[in-house]
Amino acid sequence: MPDFNAFDIPDPTVPAADSPSDEAPPRARPARRAPRQSRARRLTEQVLNATAEVLVRRGHAGLSTNSVAAQAGVSVGALYQYFPDKAALLAAVRERHARAMGQALLAAWADAAPTRLDTAVQALVRGLFAAHALEPTLHDRLEQDGPLVVTLPSHPDGVVCRVPCEASALMAPGAVWAFWRQRLQRHEAQFGVAEPALAVWVALQMADGLAHAAWVGASRAPLPFAVDALEQAAVQAVCAYLAGPSGHGR
DSSP states (O other): OOOOOOOOOOOOOOOOOSSSSTTTTOOOOOOSSSSOSSHHHHHHHHHHHHHHHHHHHHGGGGGOOOHHHHTTTSSSHHTTOOOOSSHHHHHHHHHHHHHHHHHHEEETTTTTSSHHHHHHHHHHHHHHHHHHHHHHHHHHHHHTTTTTOOOOOTTTTTOOOOOOSSSGGGSSHHHHHHHHHHGGGGGGGGOOSOOHHHHHHHHHHHHHHHHHHHIIHHHSSSSSOHHHHHHHHHHHHHHHHHHHHTTTTT
């Protein structure tokens, strides 16, 4: 995952990613040259597209600098100007995919603070489903190296962090959970649960799990239900949980 340093939140729950192959070192070295000219930017984008395509079709075992160069139609020497090894390619693709997910989340969450709890939840859940809909097979491959979106802060009741307003910042540890808390805070009076912070975190895990199953899980094997039905079920499940046993928030 790209480290955007948006929050000072330690996250010991996220394991370090293993080296994706014998070709890659444990940690990706930075690109040798930052693409500044338009031609260089086009080349790097071409290489990243090729990396994603090879990863989707052939998995980690079939990914190498040679296979990516061949897919991109460039020489290995040209690729090495910007990406010194396979690990650098994977890191760049992960960062690009994470940023795209953040953009999808923000687009859906722009109106996630209406006066009604159920409509707020609907917008928040919609964002998770929209983010997971982006290249789900690629998402699945990238998650083999570690989670793309971290939603678990180390100490939920003690963490104080600003709500992210940029797509990249949403991929920082605890950022999605912070966004959900901020958007649902005004509706806490409608909750039928005793601990609102805990309830929002649990609700987020429920919705994120269903979104992941609806898109990433379905990329592996067909599901017995349509995505729209699963999204609506996620909204209903979150609303019912937040309402509590007495249905206070309905």
